[in-house]
Amino acid sequence: MCGIVGIVGKQPVNQALYDGLTMLQHRGQDAAGIMTVDHNTLRLRKANGLVRDVFHTRHMHRLTGNIGIGHTRYPTAGSSSSAEAQPFYVNSPFGIAMAHNGNLTNADALQENLFKSARRHINTTSDSEVLLNIFAHELDRAGKLHLDHEDIFKAVGSVHEQTKGAYAVVAMIIGHGLVAFRDPWGIRPLALGKRETADGNEYMVASESVAIDGTGFTYMRDVEPGEAIYINEQGELFSRQCASKPQHCPCIFEYVYFARPDSFIDNISVYASRVNMGRKLGEKIKRDYAHLDIDVVIPIPETSCDIALEMANVLDLPYRQGFVKNRYIGRTFIMPGQTQRRKSVRRKLNAISKEFAGKNVLLVDDSIVRGTTSEQIIEMAREAGAKKVYFASAAPEIRFPNVYGIDMPSANELIGHGREGQEICDLIKADGLIYQELDDLIAAVKEENPQLQRFETSVFNGQYITGDVNQDYLDRLDAARNDKARHGEQSEDANLELHNDND
Ligand SMILES: O=P(O)(O)OC[C@H]1O[C@H](OP(=O)(O)OP(=O)(O)O)[C@H](O)[C@@H]1O
Numbered sequence: 001m002c003g004i005v006g007i008v009g010k011q012p013v014n015q016a017l018y019d020g021l022t023m024l025q026h027r028g029q030d031a032a033g034i035m036t037v038d039h040n041t042l043r044l045r046k047a048n049g050l051v052r053d054v055f056h057t058r059h060m061h062r063l064t065g066n067i068g069i070g071h072t073r074y075p076t077a078g079s080s081s082s083a084e085a086q087p088f089y090v091n092s093p094f095g096i097a098m099a100h101n102g103n104l105t106n107a108d109a110l111q112e113n114l115f116k117s118a119r120r121h122i123n124t125t126s127d128s129e130v131l132l133n134i135f136a137h138e139l140d141r142a143g144k145l146h147l148d149h150e151d152i153f154k155a156v157g158s159v160h161e162q163t164k165g166a167y168a169v170v171a172m173i174i175g176h177g178l179v180a181f182r183d184p185w186g187i188r189p190l191a192l193g194k195r196e197t198a199d200g201n202e203y204m205v206a207s208e209s210v211a212i213d214g215t216g217f218t219y220m221r222d223v224e225p226g227e228a229i230y231i232n233e234q235g236e237l238f239s240r241q242c243a244s245k246p247q248h249c250p251c252i253f254e255y256v257y258f259a260r261p262d263s264f265i266d267n268i269s270v271y272a273s274r275v276n277m278g279r280k281l282g283e284k285i286k287r288d289y290a291h292l293d294i295d296v297v298i299p300i301p302e303t304s305c306d307i308a309l310e311m312a313n314v315l316d317l318p319y320r321q322g323f324v325k326n327r328y329i330g331r332t333f334i335m336p337g338q339t340q341r342r343k344s345v346r347r348k349l350n351a352i353s354k355e356f357a358g359k360n361v362l363l364v365d366d367s368i369v370r371g372t373t374s375e376q377i378i379e380m381a382r383e384a385g386a387k388k389v390y391f392a393s394a395a396p397e398i399r400f401p402n403v404y405g406i407d408m409p410s411a412n413e414l415i416g417h418g419r420e421g422q423e424i425c426d427l428i429k430a431d432g433l434i435y436q437e438l439d440d441l442i443a444a445v446k447e448e449n450p451q452l453q454r455f456e457t458s459v460f461n462g463q464y465i466t467g468d469v470n471q472d473y474l475d476r477l478d479a480a481r482n483d484k485a486r487h488g489e490q491s492e493d494a495n496l497e498l499h500n501d502n503d
C-alpha cells in the first residue's frame with residue numbers, strides 16, 4: 001500500500017502536502033516524496049525513509065508553488081531504491097509527474113508495448129513508471145499544445161482500457177493542473193476534499209479522508225471507480241466517468257489493517273467496520289467456542305485494539321491492554337524483509353506480566369499473514385506467565401498472494417497457505433485458534449454501506465477480480481519478490497540513481 005496526496009491551492013502547498021503525508025505514513029514507511037510546480041518548473045524531493053526524515057527545512061523551502069503531489073511508499077514492484085521512490089516524472093508531453101498507489105498486473109506487457117509502439121524507455125523496474133508513460137503517451141496522442149478536460153478524460157479512458165490491476169493515481173501536468181483517477185474496480189481508495197478561501201476554492205485528493213480532515217480541507221466525496229477528476233491551474237474542477245464498465249469492488253484489507261480507523265473509505269467508517277468485525281468474531285466464539293475457559297481479552301496493538309474491545313463486550317469478559325507498544329517503532333508487516341520484521345516485533349511490543357500471570361488469555365489480532373507477530377506474541381504471553389493462550393484473528397485465513405498493492409507476493413511465505421486451522425495453531429503454538437469467517441468479514445464491512453455489493457478478497461479465496469492473474473503470473477511474482485529474492489537488492493540501489501537530489 002502507498003499513500004498519495006495532491007493539492008491545487010491558492011497559496012504554497014508544500015506544508016499541507018507534508019502534513020497530509022504524515023497522516024498517510026501508516027500506508028508506506030520505505031520512502032516519501034513531494035513534487036511541486038512553480039512557474040513551469042517542477043521541484044522534487046524524494047528519498048528513502050519516513051516523511052519526517054526525508055524532508056528537512058531546506059527541502060521544504062525549495063518545494064515552492066501552489067500545485068503539488070506527494071507519496072509515501074511501500075513497494076510492491078521493482079526495488080526499494082530511492083530512485084523508485086515517487087512521484088515519478090516524464091518530460092514529454094508538457095512535463096508530467098505522477099504518484100501511484102496500487103500495482104499493475106500487466107506492467108511487463110505494457111512496458112514492451114510502450115517501447116515498440118512509442119519508443120518510450122522505462123528506466124526503473126517500477127510499475128508506476130510504466131503507468132506514467134502510458135498516461136503520457138495517451139496525452140500526447142491528442143497532438144495539441146494545450147489540452148482541455150475532454151482530452152485529459154479521453155487519455156484516462158485509454159489508460160483504463162490498457163492497464164490491468166489496481167491504481168489510485170494523482171498526477172500534475174505542467175501548464176494545465178492536477179489529474180486524479182481510480183481504477184475501474186476502485187480497488188485502492190481515493191478521496192476528494194475542498195477548502196474555501198478568499199481567493200477561491202482549493203482542492204485536495206488523498207488516499208484516505210484523514211489526510212483531508214487533518215489539513216483543514218473538508219471531505220467532499222470519494223473518487224468513483226473509473227472516474228477522473230481534473231482541476232486546472234485556475235482551480236476549476238471537472239469530473240468524468242472514464243471507464244466503460246466500472247464495478248465497485250474495494251480491497252477489504254484496507255478495512256482490516258491498512259487504513260487508519262479515523263478514515264472513511266467509500267462511505268464506510270474504518271473504525272465502525274472494525275468494531276463490527278469484533279462483534280461478529282465475538283459472536284462466533286460465544287456460539288461455537290463456549291467451552292473455552294477465557295479469563296481476559298488482550299489486543300495486539302495497534303490495529304486490533306478496536307476489534308478486541310468489542311469482542312470483550314460481546315463475550316462479557318474483561319479487556320486489558322497487556323502489551324505496550326513502543327510508539328517509535330513503525331508497522332511491522334509493511335517492513336521489507338523477514339529478519340527486520342521478526343526483530344521489530346519484540347522491540348515494538350512488551351508484555352505487562354501482571355496481566356498474564358496465571359490467566360487464560362484470548363489474544364486478538366486483525367490478521368495473521370506470515371505469522372511473525374502471532375508466533376512471537378504467544379511466546380511472550382507465556383513468558384509473562386499466561387496459563388493458556390488462545391488466539392483470534394478478525395480476518396479469515398490468508399492463503400493467497402496479493403497482486404493489487406499489498407506486498408504479499410509469495411504464497412509459501414503465508415502461514416495460512418495450504419494449511420488448515422489446527423496446523424496453523426500448532427505452528428504458532430497457541431492453545432486454540434479462531435478465525436473470522438469470510439462471509440462475516442464481508443458482512444461487517446458491508447453493514448456500513450449496503451450499496452457495496454462486492455469486495456476484493458483474493459488473499460482469502462484466490463479470486464482475482466481483474467481476470468488476468470494466472471499461475472504463471474503468480475510464479476513470476478513469487479520468483480521476483482519473495483524475501484529470498486529481495487535479499488541483497490539494496491546493494492544494487494546505487495545503480496538505479498538517475499535524477500534525484502539526495503542532499
Ligand atoms: O502475521 P504477520 O506477518 O506478523 O502480520 C500480521 C500483523 O502485522 C500487522 O501489524 P503491524 O505491526 O504491521 O501494525 P499495527 O501496529 O498497525 O498493528 C497486523 O496488524 C498484524 O499484527
Ligand SMILES: NC(=O)CC[C@H](N)C(=O)O
Binds near residue numbers: 076078101
Ligand atoms: N503499495 C503500493 O501502492 C506500491 C505502488 C507501486 N507499485 C510501487 O511499488 O511503488
Ligand SMILES: [Mg+2]
Binds near residue numbers: 301302303366373
Ligand atoms: Mg498488528
